[in-house]
Amino acid sequence: MSDDRLPEPRPTTQAVAVYDLMRRDIRSGALAPGMALRTELLKTRYGSGVSPTREALARLAAEHFVTAEGKKGFRVALISIEDFKELVSIRRELEARALQLSITNGNDDWEAQIVAAFHRLTKTSPPGHILNPVEEEERERRHRDFHMALLSGCKSRWLLRFCEQLTAHLERYRRILNPQSAISTGDGEEIEGEHRSLMTVMINRDADEAINLIERHRNRTYNVILGRFDAYASSVAAE
Amino acid sequence: MSDDRLPEPRPTTQAVAVYDLMRRDIRSGALAPGMALRTELLKTRYGSGVSPTREALARLAAEHFVTAEGKKGFRVALISIEDFKELVSIRRELEARALQLSITNGNDDWEAQIVAAFHRLTKTSPPGHILNPVEEEERERRHRDFHMALLSGCKSRWLLRFCEQLTAHLERYRRILNPQSAISTGDGEEIEGEHRSLMTVMINRDADEAINLIERHRNRTYNVILGRFDAYASSVAAE
DNA sequence: GATCAAGGAATTTTCGAAAATTTTATAAAT
DNA sequence: ATTTATAAAATTTTCGAAAATTCCTTGATC
Numbered sequence: 001m002s003d004d005r006l007p008e009p010r011p012t013t014q015a016v017a018v019y020d021l022m023r024r025d026i027r028s029g030a031l032a033p034g035m036a037l038r039t040e041l042l043k044t045r046y047g048s049g050v051s052p053t054r055e056a057l058a059r060l061a062a063e064h065f066v067t068a069e070g071k072k073g074f075r076v077a078l079i080s081i082e083d084f085k086e087l088v089s090i091r092r093e094l095e096a097r098a099l100q101l102s103i104t105n106g107n108d109d110w111e112a113q114i115v116a117a118f119h120r121l122t123k124t125s126p127p128g129h130i131l132n133p134v135e136e137e138e139r140e141r142r143h144r145d146f147h148m149a150l151l152s153g154c155k156s157r158w159l160l161r162f163c164e165q166l167t168a169h170l171e172r173y174r175r176i177l178n179p180q181s182a183i184s185t186g187d188g189e190e191i192e193g194e195h196r197s198l199m200t201v202m203i204n205r206d207a208d209e210a211i212n213l214i215e216r217h218r219n220r221t222y223n224v225i226l227g228r229f230d231a232y233a234s235s236v237a238a239e
Numbered sequence: 240m241s242d243d244r245l246p247e248p249r250p251t252t253q254a255v256a257v258y259d260l261m262r263r264d265i266r267s268g269a270l271a272p273g274m275a276l277r278t279e280l281l282k283t284r285y286g287s288g289v290s291p292t293r294e295a296l297a298r299l300a301a302e303h304f305v306t307a308e309g310k311k312g313f314r315v316a317l318i319s320i321e322d323f324k325e326l327v328s329i330r331r332e333l334e335a336r337a338l339q340l341s342i343t344n345g346n347d348d349w350e351a352q353i354v355a356a357f358h359r360l361t362k363t364s365p366p367g368h369i370l371n372p373v374e375e376e377e378r379e380r381r382h383r384d385f386h387m388a389l390l391s392g393c394k395s396r397w398l399l400r401f402c403e404q405l406t407a408h409l410e411r412y413r414r415i416l417n418p419q420s421a422i423s424t425g426d427g428e429e430i431e432g433e434h435r436s437l438m439t440v441m442i443n444r445d446a447d448e449a450i451n452l453i454e455r456h457r458n459r460t461y462n463v464i465l466g467r468f469d470a471y472a473s474s475v476a477a478e
Numbered sequence: 479g480a481t482c483a484a485g486g487a488a489t490t491t492t493c494g495a496a497a498a499t500t501t502t503a504t505a506a507a508t
Numbered sequence: 509a510t511t512t513a514t515a516a517a518a519t520t521t522t523c524g525a526a527a528a529t530t531c532c533t534t535g536a537t538c
Contacts (some may be wrong), residue, residue: 007521009307010309011309011310011499012309012520012522013307013309013310014309014521014522015293015297015521015522018506038488038489038490039489039490040489041492048522049288049522049523049524050490050491050523050524051293051521051522051523052295052521052522054254054290054298054490054491055293055294055297058254058294058295058297058298058301059297059298059300060301061298061299062297062298062299062301062302063301064400068252068255070249070250070251070252070529070530071250071252071489071490071491071529071530072490072529072530072531073489073490073491073530074490083396086395086396086397086398087397089395090395090398090401091398093336097332097528104512156325156328156329157322157325158326158329158405159325159329161303162329162401166397179408226286250529252490252491252492253491254492256492277518277519277520278519278520278521279519282497287492288492288493288494289493289494289520289521290491290492290493291491291492293520293521308501309500310498310519310520310521311499311500311501311519311520312497312500312520312521313520313521391489427500
């Protein structure tokens with residue numbers, strides 16, 4: 001008898017479910033930087049007891065999405081311009097390396113995954129449109145998946161994990177500081193064009209051009225966000 | 240009144256204490272790869288209830304020191320030659336970058352920290368000696384601190400965190416696969432000389448030479464460990 | 479008015495037991 | 509003999525309450 005059943009979805013624990021939801025809410029900015037994560041709040045928000053909640057917090061603390069302060073509970077990690085610059089700088093280097101390695105090591109299946117991810121991305125409403133939260137979340141997911149697909153041929157789980165974590169933190173900065181246009185900071189068509197070009201040069205194995213493109217793709221958003229820090233700082237101070 | 244009291248040691252939670260102990264035991268190999276981390280075992284070993292224990296496990300899972308499998312509990316993360324090579328490869332790049340940045344950004348205080356860390360390291364018994372577990376642990380700590388001090392001038396917390404995590408995982412490989420000589424794989428005096436040279440070139444701000452030295456320093460251990468994987472694989476299979 | 483102490487409320491952390499799930503053992507059926 | 513089903517045991521996960529800690533208010537003192 002053939003044994004090619006679907007890979008059974010491991011029954012997930014409640015702690016992991018809360019972790020996923022909370023990570024999503026921190027990424028989106030729904031849980032604001034500095035916000036105290038009280039047990040009551042979390043219990044009602046995620047409909048769960050304190051044990052799963054605290055496990056989720058512990059994991060998020062290890063990933064620096066939240067901070068744990070002695071016996072005074074947890075807070076959403078603060079954001080700062082210094083942290084942002086660090087993230088951008090190290091992400092630039094790791095992503096460039098991962099792109100190179102992907103181009104070297106990627107196989108047909110990798111190419112197919114890029115094409116598929118690009119297709120899914122184009123099927124969402126383009127950035128700039130007003131999206132409801134669910135649509136926005138879905139678009140973010142597809143955007144993430146596309147960019148990770150580009151890197152996924154690199155055959156280094158560690159490198160991939162680091163890129164994923166850095167990207168997640170930067171997504172938070174983008175969505176908090178540039179909340180208008182969900183994904184990026186330019187014209188929707190232009191951005192789709194950039195994604196298409198990225199796909200093309202990756203599959204053509206043109207590493208130099210890929211790094212050029214990703215650099216430009218990132219830089220626009222980078223500058224916009226940088227420019228909004230002042231406004232953000234005063235809006236926070238006003239509270 | 241002057242207010243330069245000692246920075247108050249935040250009262251730490253039991254969960255964090257268990258986390259520290261467990262991380263130490265995984266690093267040292269006391270908790271072997273693949274070992275099931277049953278609640279009873281952990282409760283007695285670390286003298287704590289299940290809640291702090293599970294929080295510690297959640298954090299360690301986020302750092303990939305343990306794996307969580309659905310509702311079947313936690314295990315110490317497995318080791319593999321592929322994972323080892325990945326770790327070495329990415330660590331090489333990140334450490335080189337951090338050394339460069341340290342040389343660019345490091346100030347007098349950074350230099351002083353290196354000198355201090357080197358001094359502390361020389362005051363432990365050299366590698367090769369038979370040490371009891373407490374002494375071994377102390378030597379490992381000082382060795383870590385020295386190498387991290389070299390990088391600590393880089394002014395990028397993210398880069399530093401990644402280096403720390405990679406080093407921790409590699410320490411585990413070294414101590415499991417090369418348990419005889421605690422720190423490294425060569426003559427004690429030779430290794431102390433290497434550390435001294437590293438210190439010197441860093442303070443002299445010779446980035447190229449620093450990267451050369453660290454490369455050689457790492458490579459010796461790397462090759463020894465690589466050579467012991469076969470023996471390890473069969474010793475595990477024999478169980 | 480400012481500082482400090484004490485008491486009480488709010489909150490975090492931890493424990494112990496209940497609930498849910500997985501694993502193991504046993505027996506029946508093909 | 510191998511599988512299948514069932515029950516018991518072991519284990520993980522979750523809940524709810526107790527213990528510990530922090531925070532805030534109030535009032536006394538200087």
